[in-house]
Amino acid sequence: MATERYNPRETEPRWQRVWADREIFRTRNDDPRPKYYVLEMFPYPSGRIHIGHGRNYVMGDVVARFKRMKGFNVLHPMGWDAFGLPAENAAIERGIHPKTWTYENIAAMKEQLKLLGLSLDWNREVATCDPDYYAEQQRLFVDLFEKGLVYRRESEVNWDPVDNTVLANEQVIDGRGWRSGAVVERKKLAQWFFRITHFADDLLSALDELDRWPDKVRLMQRNWIGRSEGLEVRFRLSSPDFPSLKVYTTRPDTLYGASFLAVAADHPLARLASAGNAELGAFIEECKRGGTSAEEIETMEKKGFDTGIKAEHPLVPGWFLPVYVANFILLDYGTGAIFGCPAHDQRDLDFARKYGLPVKQVVLPDGAAMPGDAAFEGDVALDGDGRLIHSDFLDGLTVAEAKDAVAARLESQTLDGAPQGERKVNFRLRDWGISRQRYWGCPIPVIHCQSCGPVPVPQAELPVLLPDDVSFDRPGNPLDRHTAWRSVACPRCGGPARRETDTMDTFVDSSWYFARFASGPDGALDRAAVDHWLPVDQYIGGIEHAILHLLYARFFTRALESCGRISVKEPFAGLFTQGMIVHETYKDVNGKWLFPEEVEKRADGSAVRRGTDEPVTVGPPEKMSKSKRNVVPPEVVADTYGVDCARWFMLSDTPPERDSEWTEAGIEGAWRFAQRLFRQINEAIELGAPAGAALPERFGPESTALRRAAHRLAADVEADIERLRFNVAVARVHAFANAFGEALAAARSGTPAADLAFALREAAEFLVAVVAPMVPHLAEECGVLLGRDGLVAEAAWPIVDPALLVADEIVLPVQINGKKRAELTIAAGASQAEIEAATLADETVLRALEGRLPKKIIVVPKRIVNVVV
C-alpha cells in the first residue's frame, strides 16, 4: 500500500485553525466538571523566543491535554511578565519607548508561541504592564497598606556616585557601575517594604503540607527563612555613652570560649566609637564601598577594626572582651552584633587568627580525646555536637543542655534592672523591599504630604497611571524629573504634595497573576473565581525561581487572604522545576559566534562554515542565549519538521528536571518516529477490524499479548504523565511501537483472524490517544484515519482493563551470594516455600552451588531470590 507520508506543514496549521475556530481551549468558570489548573511561569517579553523557551510550555501543555482527556475542566492560561529593566535599557540604548518595545515584543512572541500548538485559553491573556492589571495591583497595595503589611524605612541600595543613580545587583560588575565604571557605594534611602516576616512561621510550617513540591525546593525555602532559636545577651560596655550591647547568638553554650565582640559598620555603636577616632571612621567608610549583595559581602576579605571599647563577660565578672567593627556583620540580621567563639565557628576562627585573638576550645566532640590545653590549634572549627569543657558550671553538659543552662542563668541575672539574657526566635528572612527607583514598573500609589506624611491614593482615584511623556536621555528615574506628574494635592488635607516616584519590584507583579487568570477580563480579582481555581494544581517553571518568586507569591497570597480578598493561603499545590535547553556553541576563525544554521557538520566529525572550508570551533552545550547565538528559532523547526516533532523531541530522553541538549540528530529521530507512527496507524486500519467492531469472545496468544501491551501502555503512560516523567512515557511508546510493529508484520503474512483484527484496531486507538497530549496535531490526523467522530483533543483517555495488566507467570532472578546466577520462571502466585523448592531444584542453581549447602534463602516477593551459602 502506498501510504502517504505525514505532512506537518500542511496539517499542523490546519488543526490549529480548527482548535481556534471551535474555541475548544476556552475555559468557562461555571463548567461543572472537576477543575484542574495547570500553569507555566509566564515569560518576560524579551524579544523573540527560541525553542529553549518552549520546553516548559510543552510540558504544561501535555499535562493540560492529558487532564482534559481525563475529564477535567482545565485552566491553562498565558500572559506576560512585562515590566522590568530591559525595556528601560532599550529606551536608553535605542531611543524606543519602553511601552512600544514591550508591546512589540509581546506581539512577536505571541505569534511564535502559537506555533507550538499549545492548548491555551488566550482569552485570559494579560500583560502586567496593562493599566487594568496594575490598577488592581495598586488596589491590593492599598489593602495591604491598610492592613499594616506595608511600611517605609531606610535601607541600602547600590549607588553609582558618577551617574547618581541606583543600580540593580546585575548592574554592579566587580564592585563597579556597569556604565560609569565608578566604584559602587552602599547608600541609604527611604523605601517601601512588605512585612513578609509577619508570615515567617506560617510560610515555614506550611512547607510540610506541600507534598507535591520537590523536597529540594522546600529545603531551600526552609533554609532561606532560616528560623533559629537563640539568646539575646546584653554585655556591659566600658563606654559611658553606650552602657550595654545586645548580641544575638544561637550558641550561648560556647560563651566561655568567647574572645571578641563585633558589630556591623552601620551599628549605632560603630558610629559612636568613630566620633573621636578618624582611623575607625575611615574603616567604616571603607566598609560602605562595594555593592549590597550578600554574595559580594561574604566573599570579600573579612576585616575588623578594634574600637577600643571593652565588654564584660556576662558569666565571668572582670573578664573583658574587645569590641570590633567588622565588615561581614549585617545590621539586618539579629541585633547587628555578635560574640565570636573562634574554636567553634569557622568565620570567627578565621577572624581570630587574623587579629591574633585567643582561641579557646569549650566543646569536646563525642569520642575525641580531652585536649591538655584549652588553647585550640587547628584551622578547622569544631562546629559539631559534643560535651562542654573549660566552661565552669557547664562542664560535662551536652551542647543542647548547655544552651539551656546559659539561657536560664542569664534570664535570672539582671543588668541595669533588666534580665541580661532573653530567649529569642530569629529569622534569616528579611522584609521584602519593593521600592524601585525606575520608570517601567507599577507606580506605588502613595502621595507624600508635608503635613499628613505618606497617604495612600484613595481607591476612587486609582489607578495611578504611568505618564507616557518621559525621556531617558539622563540617568535616573524619569518619574523623579516629571514635575507635572509628581505634583498633586494631598488627598487628605488638599495641600501641596508629591507623588511617590518609586515603582514596585516586578516580583510583585508575578505574585498574584495566577489569581488574575482565574478572574474575569475586567482586571479585578473575582473572589469566587479565585477560590474556585486556586491553588494551581500544577505549576511548572525554572529552578532559578525556587526561592524568591515562589516565596513572594506564597506571601502575597497569604496577605490577600488576610485582607479578605480571597480564601486561599497557598497558591501552588504542585510544583515542578524543569531544566533548560542547551545547545552547542560555534565560533569561526575570528572568534565570532555563529548561528547553528551557519554551521555544517562533516562526516569526519569536523565542523565548517556552511558552504566553505573555514573551520568552526565547536563549544560545549550551554544555555541557549542570543549573545552566543546558539539558538534555534521555533519557526525553522516548525517549517522543516513540524512542531509535533519538536514537542516529541523536547519530551524525549532527558528527564524534564534536567538540562536537555538540542541536536539535529535528535529532531531527526523524532521525525522518523512520527512517520513510523503514522505508517503503523495506516497499516492497522488496513489490517484491523473496522471502527466499533464487537469484542470477540476469545483471544489467542498473539492478540492477547498485543492487548496486554496496549492496556499496559495506557496505564503506564498515564502514571508517567501524572509524575511528569515524559522521557519515560516516550520510551514506553517506543517500546510499544516495536511490539506493535511485530504484530503488524505477523498480521500482514495472512488474513488476520477476528481476534487479532480487533486487537490491532484497539492498539491503534490506544496508541493515538496515548500520544495525543504529546503530538496533538499528528493525533488529530490519525483520528481522522481511524474514522473518529469529533476531535482527539476532546476525546477521553483509553479505559484500561485491569485484568489485562496482571501476568500469570513471572521470571524471578536468582542470586547466589548477591550475584545473579539464574532465572526462575514461576507462577505469579507461588508461595515462598514453592519458590524455595523450585530454586533448589533448578539445574543452573545446583550447578552454581557446586554442592555447597544454602545457609539461608531470601525471597523478595515478585522481585528476587538470593541464596546465601
Place this chain on the structure above:
RNA sequence: GCGGGCGUGGCGGAACCGGUAGACGCAACGGACUUAAAAUCCGUAGGGCAUCGCUCGUGUGGGUUCGAGUCCCACCGCCCGCACCA
C-alpha cells in the same frame, strides 16, 4: 563565602520502597529491499578474558547489608540561588 542539586556505555538516559545495571532513543556497524540513492525493515553492540561461562563496572575512596547506581561518611567535578536580572 553560605544554601541547594547533579554525576550511570561513544552520547541522552532507564532502573518503583535497597533486589536482574544499561530499558528506550541517538550515533555506529552488518544485512535485506533498490539500477542506485533516500526512505524503510531485520540484526549486532559496557570493558576484559573467552567454550557454556567467568570477571571488572554507575565521578573517587571508605562503610552498612544476604544484596548498594540507590543508604551513611569523606573527597573531586559541574550546575542553580544568595533578597534591585527575570
